[in-house]
Amino acid sequence: MSLPNPQLLKAWKHVLTLSKVKAGEAVTLLVSSNTNQDNQAAAYLAANELGATVTVVSLPQINTELSLSRDKTAYVGATALQNNKAALAALQNSDLVIDLMLLLFSPEQAKILESGARMLLAVEPPEVLMRILPSQDDKRRVLAAEHRLKRAKTMRIESAAGTALHCEIGGYPVISEYGFADEPGRWDHWPSGFLVTWPNEKTTNGTVVLDRGDIIFPFKDYLRSPIELDIANGYISDIRGGQDSDFLKSYMAYFKDPEVYAVSHLGWGLQPKAQWTALGMYNKEETIGQDGRAFYGNFLFSTGPNTEAGGNRNTPCHLDIPMRNCSVFLDDEPMTVHGEVIPEDQKAVA
Ligand SMILES: O=c1ccc(O)c[nH]1
Numbered sequence: 001m002s003l004p005n006p007q008l009l010k011a012w013k014h015v016l017t018l019s020k021v022k023a024g025e026a027v028t029l030l031v032s033s034n035t036n037q038d039n040q041a042a043a044y045l046a047a048n049e050l051g052a053t054v055t056v057v058s059l060p061q062i063n064t065e066l067s068l069s070r071d072k073t074a075y076v077g078a079t080a081l082q083n084n085k086a087a088l089a090a091l092q093n094s095d096l097v098i099d100l101m102l103l104l105f106s107p108e109q110a111k112i113l114e115s116g117a118r119m120l121l122a123v124e125p126p127e128v129l130m131r132i133l134p135s136q137d138d139k140r141r142v143l144a145a146e147h148r149l150k151r152a153k154t155m156r157i158e159s160a161a162g163t164a165l166h167c168e169i170g171g172y173p174v175i176s177e178y179g180f181a182d183e184p185g186r187w188d189h190w191p192s193g194f195l196v197t198w199p200n201e202k203t204t205n206g207t208v209v210l211d212r213g214d215i216i217f218p219f220k221d222y223l224r225s226p227i228e229l230d231i232a233n234g235y236i237s238d239i240r241g242g243q244d245s246d247f248l249k250s251y252m253a254y255f256k257d258p259e260v261y262a263v264s265h266l267g268w269g270l271q272p273k274a275q276w277t278a279l280g281m282y283n284k285e286e287t288i289g290q291d292g293r294a295f296y297g298n299f300l301f302s303t304g305p306n307t308e309a310g311g312n313r314n315t316p317c318h319l320d321i322p323m324r325n326c327s328v329f330l331d332d333e334p335m336t337v338h339g340e341v342i343p344e345d346q347k348a349v350a
């Protein structure tokens with residue numbers, strides 16, 4: 001039995017306090033066989049010390065015979081919560097669900113949020129959680145960007161490598177992530193610090209050039225050679241390049257589902273504590289790679305499902321593709337230029 005880590009307990013109490021956990025609230029931990037035991041122990045102790053009534057719901061891992069990876073984000077949407085009315089009822093009747101299993105992109109996550117519960121996803125290793133500890137300043141920074149994104153009608157992304165992508169937006173909600181779940185019905189992810197939205201269906205056109213150093217999750221390699229994607233009416237219509245391109249084409253074809261080629265959420269990273277290099281320090285199975293999704297100034301491209309946004313494209317193949325050195329424009333106003341975030345005080349008045 002490993003001794004509870006006092007620093008980890010302090011970090012969990014910090015984040016649950018930011019998540020407004022109050023005495024007497026129902027806090028439910030959702031765990032699975034691959035849940036990090038130190039996180040589970042610290043979350044359980046922290047919630048109890050804040051006076052919550054704490055429950056643990058434990059479910060088996062599934063999809064093992066379908067997914068090509070043990071990474072929880074590699075096969076999304078189908079979870080052990082499906083058809084488990086007892087577990088779902090417990091989660092829907094909670095004030096805060098601490099998701100230590102990963103329900104992302106599942107219909108059940110939406111049902112839990114509709115009940116008014118707050119949800120906090122946390123599946124990274126303890127030291128990553130402690131290194132990217134969220135703050136009210138993260139919330140301020142991300143919400144300022146959310147405010148701008150919510151009133152935008154178009155998004156355009158360019159890069160020196162050759163990316164030239166354009167889409168209409170506004171038909172889907174903005175999902176911001178600042179690392180704690182402090183409002184009823186809010187879903188958030190610790191660690192994070194970025195925001196996304198989905199393009200209006202069939203309006204995304206152009207070229208995406210994935211350059212050396214860009215990352216494709218869940219492959220978790222830094223690209224060694226460029227991959228060129230043609231995008232037509234919201235779908236990848238062609239994939240060209242060298243070995244990395246062959247791997248991508250083969251992986252997506254495995255699912256035998258045309259919806260895997262759809263453009264999914266688009267956004268940019270706003271977490272200065274997240275590092276592009278962190279993924280390179282880990283074995284693939286030790287982390288889902290939130291540093292890559294959140295590092296300051298990335299453009300986060302992605303493919304596949306839109307169920308997070310209330311859509312019905314429920315394909316299990318979801319690729320998150322953080323790219324460096326891109327310029328992201330909203331209604332032609334720059335949010336990032338060549339991978340550098342434009343500070344709010346230099347932006348047009350909201
Ligand atoms: O925080 C996350 C993580 C994965 C993902 O697809 C979206 N947001």
Ligand SMILES: [Fe+2]
Nearest residue numbers: 265302319320
């Ligand atoms: Fe994603």
